[in-house]
Amino acid sequence: MPKLTGFDNVDRFNLTISLIAYLYNSQRDVPVAEAAEHFKCTAKDIRRAAADINRVTPNVGPMENGMALLDLDALEEDVLSIIAADYLTEVPKISVRQAAALVSGLSYLATMPGFEGDPELAALMDLLAENQSQATSLLKVDEVEPDPDVSTIRQAILEGKRIRCDYHSQSGNRRVRELEPIRLDPRPDNWYLRAWCPEAQEIRTFRLDRMRDAQIIDTPISDVARNEAALEDALYVSKETDTEVTLEVDPEAYRLIGESSAVEEMVAKGNNPGTVRATIRVGYLPNIGHLVARYGGAARVVAPEEAKAYVRAYAEAALGHNGSTTGVEAE
Amino acid sequence: MVERQKYDAAGRLFSILAALLLAGDRGLTKAELFQVVEAYANDRADGIDPDALEKKFDRDKNHLRDNGFSLTIRSIDDDERYVIPQKNFAFPELLELSPRQIQLLNIASEIWAQSAFSSDAGRAAIRLRGLGFSTSTDSLMNVAPRIQVHDPAFMSLADAITNHYVVEFQYRKPGVAGHERREVEPWALKNIQSQWLLQCFDRDRQEVRNFLLKRIVSSVKPVLEAGSEKPIEFDGPSQEQLDLAAEDLRAITAAQVAVISVRNGSEAWFHFTEDSSGASETTDKAEWIERSLNYMDAHLLAEEIRSYGPDIRVIEPSHLADIVRAGFEQVIADHA
Numbered sequence: 001m002p003k004l005t006g007f008d009n010v011d012r013f014n015l016t017i018s019l020i021a022y023l024y025n026s027q028r029d030v031p032v033a034e035a036a037e038h039f040k041c042t043a044k045d046i047r048r049a050a051a052d053i054n055r056v057t058p059n060v061g062p063m064e065n066g067m068a069l070l071d072l073d074a075l076e077e078d079v080l081s082i083i084a085a086d087y088l089t090e091v092p093k094i095s096v097r098q099a100a101a102l103v104s105g106l107s108y109l110a111t112m113p114g115f116e117g118d119p120e121l122a123a124l125m126d127l128l129a130e131n132q133s134q135a136t137s138l139l140k141v142d143e144v145e146p147d148p149d150v151s152t153i154r155q156a157i158l159e160g161k162r163i164r165c166d167y168h169s170q171s172g173n174r175r176v177r178e179l180e181p182i183r184l185d186p187r188p189d190n191w192y193l194r195a196w197c198p199e200a201q202e203i204r205t206f207r208l209d210r211m212r213d214a215q216i217i218d219t220p221i222s223d224v225a226r227n228e229a230a231l232e233d234a235l236y237v238s239k240e241t242d243t244e245v246t247l248e249v250d251p252e253a254y255r256l257i258g259e260s261s262a263v264e265e266m267v268a269k270g271n272n273p274g275t276v277r278a279t280i281r282v283g284y285l286p287n288i289g290h291l292v293a294r295y296g297g298a299a300r301v302v303a304p305e306e307a308k309a310y311v312r313a314y315a316e317a318a319l320g321h322n323g324s325t326t327g328v329e330a331e
Numbered sequence: 332m333v334e335r336q337k338y339d340a341a342g343r344l345f346s347i348l349a350a351l352l353l354a355g356d357r358g359l360t361k362a363e364l365f366q367v368v369e370a371y372a373n374d375r376a377d378g379i380d381p382d383a384l385e386k387k388f389d390r391d392k393n394h395l396r397d398n399g400f401s402l403t404i405r406s407i408d409d410d411e412r413y414v415i416p417q418k419n420f421a422f423p424e425l426l427e428l429s430p431r432q433i434q435l436l437n438i439a440s441e442i443w444a445q446s447a448f449s450s451d452a453g454r455a456a457i458r459l460r461g462l463g464f465s466t467s468t469d470s471l472m473n474v475a476p477r478i479q480v481h482d483p484a485f486m487s488l489a490d491a492i493t494n495h496y497v498v499e500f501q502y503r504k505p506g507v508a509g510h511e512r513r514e515v516e517p518w519a520l521k522n523i524q525s526q527w528l529l530q531c532f533d534r535d536r537q538e539v540r541n542f543l544l545k546r547i548v549s550s551v552k553p554v555l556e557a558g559s560e561k562p563i564e565f566d567g568p569s570q571e572q573l574d575l576a577a578e579d580l581r582a583i584t585a586a587q588v589a590v591i592s593v594r595n596g597s598e599a600w601f602h603f604t605e606d607s608s609g610a611s612e613t614t615d616k617a618e619w620i621e622r623s624l625n626y627m628d629a630h631l632l633a634e635e636i637r638s639y640g641p642d643i644r645v646i647e648p649s650h651l652a653d654i655v656r657a658g659f660e661q662v663i664a665d666h667a
Contacts, residue, residue, distance in 0.1 A: 008450075009339055009340035009341040009344075010340070010341070010344070010394055010397075010398065010450070010454065011341075011450070011453060011454055011457060012341035013340070013341045013344040013345055013348075013394070013398070014398060014454045014457040014458050015457050016341065016345045017345070017348070017458065017461070018457055018458050018459075018460060018461030019461065020461075021461040021462070022460070022461045022462075022464075025427070025462075026464060037465070038433075038460060038464065038465045039457060039460050040437065040456075040457075040460075041457075048341070048342075049341075051342075052341065052342045052345045052346070053345075055336060055342065055346065055369070056345070056346055056349040056350075056353075087349065087352050087353055088349075088352065090420075090421035090422060090424055091421055091422045091458055091459070091461040091462050092399060092400065092420055092421050092422075092458070093399050093419070093420065093421060093422060094398065094399040094454070094455045094458050094459075095396070095397055095398055095399035095451075096493045097397070097451050097489060097490070097493050098397075098398070098399060098451045098452070098454055098455035098458075099455060100451075100489070100493070101443060101448040101449075101451035101452035101455060102436070102439055102440060102451075102452050102455040102456060102459075104442075104448075104478075105438075105439035105440065105442035105443060105452055105476075105478075106435070106436075106439040108439075108442060108476060108478065109435065109438060109439055109442070109476060112474070112476065114474070118435075120429060120431055120432050120435060121432075121435055123432070124428070124432055124435060124436065124439075127422065127426070130423075131422065137519055137568075137570065137573050138489070138492050138493065138519055138520065139448075139489070139519065139520050139521075140519065140520070140521045140522070141478060141521075141522040142521065142522060142523045142524065145524075148605070154473070154474070157473045158473075168597075168598050168601045172598070174596070182473070183473050183474065183475055184473065184474045184475070185474075185475050185476070185477065186474070186475075186476040186477075187476070187477055187478070187479070187525070188478055188479075188522050188524065188525035189524070189525035209601060209602045210598065210601050210602070211601075212601065231475075233444050233475075233477060250548075251482075251483075251503075251545055251546070251547065251548050252503075252505075252545050252546060253545075254481040254482065254483075254545060255479075255481045255545070258479055258481045273501065273510070273548045273549060274483075274548040274549070289640070290637070290638040290639070290640060291638075292662065293637055293638070293640075293658075293659060293662045294634045294635070294637040294638035295634060295637075295658075296633065296634065296637060296654075296655075296657070296658020296659065296661055296662060297658060297661030297662060297665060300665045300666070301666060308666045309666075311662060311666045312662070312663055312666040312667070314640055315659040315660075315662040315663045315666070316659075316663060317640055317641050318637065318640040318641050318659050319656065319659045319660070319663070320641055
């Protein structure tokens with residue numbers, strides 16, 4: 001279950017609209033808790049929506065006695081019971097941008113193993129295309145390159161079994177590991193796996209492009225992995241032992257600071273409009289080398305000196321092969 | 332005697348919508364709306380400044396439009412009346428989504444989590460949940476796709492695409508000093524290998540062009556008609572034009588081939604070679620393994636290559652090797 005991030009006013013307006021049609025079409029009384037579960041909101045949001053519904057009467061004025069759309073006595077018992085509905089019994093169509101946001105998500109999902117050619121998914125996309133035909137072409141996310149291990153891991157998750165795989169960690173350590181897979185997190189750059197690592201006794205994130213030859217083994221996953229309910233979205237969970245690195249970043253390298261909050265705009269210097277200063281947290285400091293150097297100058301370490309030295313050393317080591325001096329690969 | 336009620340924005344928007352729907356095709360004048368919508372009536376009773384009330388009404392109208400209600404103004408009997416047309420208003424009647432479709436919807440609406448489009452997707456999903464019922468099992472929840480948007484230009488471009496506004500921005504070409512103004516008719520946003528790309532018609536060059544959002548270094552602004560506040564509009568692209576643009580992009584990628592060599596068993600080898608056949612280094616004892624790959628943009632591929640340091644070599648094309656090398660040299664100079 002995704003965690004509830006809270007509904008804002010416009011979300012709640014949409015909830016109120018949908019709630020009438022939902023209750024009207026369900027043709028039964030619905031407990032507030034059930035509606036909250038269905039709409040992924042809090043019971044309080046549902047009660048506020050119910051109050052908003054009951055304030056409007058067919059003669060377009062404030063509610064007079066007995067004109068409520070939802071039964072007031074039932075509402076006292078936290079049950080939604082619709083008495084009469086003569087408007088909003090159908091769900092009004094959404095805007096082009098809203099449809100585009102949802103369609104692109106659905107079509108991205110449709111490119112993934114296990115969802116390709118899914119008829120129910122296709123029907124949803126058709127519905128939205130009919131809602132707003134422009135929506136389907138506004139935004140498009142190309143498929144993530146399928147990783148051969150994905151289908152094995154999916155199967156392992158469904159069966160509740162461990163996998164064994166060859167894994168090359170970020171710090172350069174390669175070996176065969178056993179993992180208890182919990183969730184697959186496809187991102188446009190890569191597939192990631194959230195898994196319980198029995199060795200480390202914690203949940204870790206694994207990148208599938210660093211993984212080979214995943215196989216299901218006949219060991220059921222432990223209770224701790226099975227009961228892991230809510231996982232954070234952030235792939236990297238910072239720790240106290242992390243090093244803070246201050247960077248100067250051009251727009252070309254914004255991705256590097258994507259999840260950091262303290263971004264400070266800098267006075268545009270010459271040809272560098274959009275350059276910002278930000279601090280990121282790095283768990284294993286030598287990693288700063290490839291993180292920064294990949295942008296070829298669009299990101300620069302300001303502090304600490306140690307991080308600067310790692311970046312320089314990384315680039316120098318790389319030039320040993322990419323520089324013209326080796327002559328092995330050129331021409 | 333009914334106690335006077337307090338309204339927040341959600342309650343106010345809902346009463347405006349209900350009032351307009353119940354008024355039907357005849358709609359309501361602004362004065363009538365200010366009267367029948369209790370939230371507005373309360374504001375007036377509290378002596379709200381007329382300008383402030385107008386501004387509030389403008390914001391509310393925008394919210395209604397952003398949420399799909401085509402609020403229009405009709406002249407009826409010399410009055411300007413606000414109407415929400417009933418034609419084509421709702422999703423098809425009798426349409427019901429299955430519990431599994433509700434689950435799919437939930438996954439899709441989470442995809443934009445924490446990025447610019449998340450509220451649009453979230454609100455769309457709230458609306459569509461009104462069309463179905465869920466069951467308690469979330470059996471699809473073991474996959475959680477996410478798309479990140481790190482580019483500030485994204486939302487302005489999405490707006491301009493939806494509204495057919497001509498926009499301008501400053502674009503920085505890699506390897507070229509400075510940046511240049513571009514004036515375009517934005518068509519579509521595409522995410523290709525995690526990079527956002529704008530497909531558009533460049534008005535100065537009179538050509539379909541693609542721009543990487545991360546190279547847009549200014550804000551994106553609508554281009555206004557001369558002597559006016561009104562953005563210049565354009566006719567949206569046809570499906571054929573969009574297909575053609577997509578095909579051109581595919582052709583570029585198909586035509587550009589790089590040959591690289593990766594150190595056997597290294598992280599670069601894991602990343603750049605396939606593991607489907609089982610033909611891993613057990614059958615191939617060579618220290619370096621060559622492979623070729625197609626690419627859309629040499630500078631983007633160079634970034635990927637640079638993150639694998641000394642475990643990768645560029646065999647060809649030579650200009651790709653030059654870009655990789657020049658980037659590392661710049662990094663060394665920046666961190667001296």
